[in-house]
Amino acid sequence: MNGRTTVADRILQFNEELAETTLELPPGFAVINPFSGPQKERVREVTTAFYRKYYDDDRPRRLVLGSSPARRGTAVTGVPFEDAKLLESETGVDVDGYAVSRPSAGFLHDVIRRYGGRERFYADFVMSFVCPLGLVRTNPQGREVNCNYYENKKLLELLNSFLMKSLERQLTFGIDASVCYCIGSGENFSFLSKVNESQRFFKKIVPLEHPRFITQYNGARKEEFAEKYLSALRRDGD
Template sequence: MSGRTTVAHRILQFNEELAKTTLELPPGYTVVNPFNGPQKDRVREVTTRFYHKYYDDDKPRRLVLGSSPARRGTAVTGVPFEDARLLEDETGVDVHGYAVSRPSADFLHDVISRYGGRSKFYADFVMSFVCPLGLVRANSKGKEVNCNYYETKKLLELLSSFLVDTLERQLAFGIDTSVCYCIGSGENFAYLSKVNEGQCFFREIVPLEHPRFITQYNGGRKEEFAEKYLSAFRRKGD
C-alpha cells in the first residue's frame, strides 16, 4: 500500500485520540468512554482484532452514523452496534459480563446478513456515531440511564464543537462522502443535516429509523424496515 495507512489503522488511531478526550457536561451527566475505562485493555484487544479483520485495506467506504453509544453496548465494547456475543465470535476475546446483546444489534445484523454477510457489508461501510462517546445521566431515582447528545439545549451547546470536530476526523478514515446513512430519522437526522448545511461533509444524508424504534414499537413491520435499510444500502451514491 505504498506507505499509506489502512482504514483499520485510522479508526484505531481515532479511538486512541478519544481515549484522551475530556468533555465538559452539565451536572448529572457523565461520559462513558470505553477507550480509557476499566476495561480499556480488553477493549483495545477486541477493537484491534475486529478492525484488522475487516478494514485492513485502503478502500473508501460509506459512513453509517447512529447518535451515540449505549452505556451497556458500544460504550463498553468500543465497536459500534456490535454486542458481546457477536464480538466473542469475531475476535476470540471473552467479553462476557460487561455488555449485553441488544435488539438493535440483532436487527442490524439481520440486515447485514441479507446484504451479503459481514465481510461484504464491512467492505462497503463504516458504522459509527455523531457522538462517538457514550453519555449517561442520573434519573429521578438516581439510576444511570442512556441519553443522547441532543437531550437538552445546554448539553448540545457544550458538545457542539466536539461533535463537529469528530465528524470531520471520521471522514479521514477514507470515507466516500457522496452519501451518509443516519440511524435515527428524528433528532439525530435533524442535527446532522443542520451541521452538514454549514460544513458540507456529505452530498446527501439518508435517514433510517432507529432499530430500537422498529423493534419496540413496530415489531410487526420489521420486514418492511429491513427492506428499507437494504434498499438504501444497495443504492450507490450519485
C-alpha cells in the same frame, strides 16, 4: 503515522485520540469512554482484532452514523452496534461479563446478513456515531440511564465543538462522502442535516429509523423496515 495506512489504522488511531478526550458536561450528565475506562485493555484487544479483520485495506467506505453509543453496548465494547457474543465469535476474544446483546444489534445484524454478510457489508460501510462516546444522565430515581447528545440544550451546546471535530475526523478514515446513512430519522437526522447545510460533509444524508424504534414499537413491521434499510444501502452513492 508514516507510510501507507489502512482504514483500520485510522479508526484505531481515532479511538486512541478518544481515550485522551475529556468533556465538560452539565451537572447530572456523564461520559462513558470505553477507550479509557476500566476495561480499556480488553477494549483495545477487541477493537484491534475487529478492525484488522474487516478494515485492513484502503478501500473507500460510506458512513452509517448513529447518535451515540448505548451505555451497555458500544459504550463498553468500543465497536459500534456490536454485542458481546458476536464480537467473541468474530474476534476470538472473550468479552463475557461486560456487555449484553441488544435488540438494536440484532436487527442490524439481520440487515447485514441479508446485505451479503459481514465481509461484504464491512467492505462497503463504516458504522459509527455523531457523538462517538457514550452519554448517561442521572434520572430522578438516582439511576444512570442512556441519553443522547441532543436531549438537553446545554448538553448540546457544550458538546458541539467535540461533535464537529469528531465528524471531520471520521471523514479522514477514507470515507466516500457521496452519501451518509443516518440511524435515527428524528433528532439525529435533524442535527446532522443542519450541520451538513453549513459544513457540506456529505453530498446527501439518508435517514433510517432507529432499530430500537423498530423492535420496541413496530415489531410487526420489522420486515418492511429491513427492506427499507437494504434498499437504501444497496443504492450507489451517486
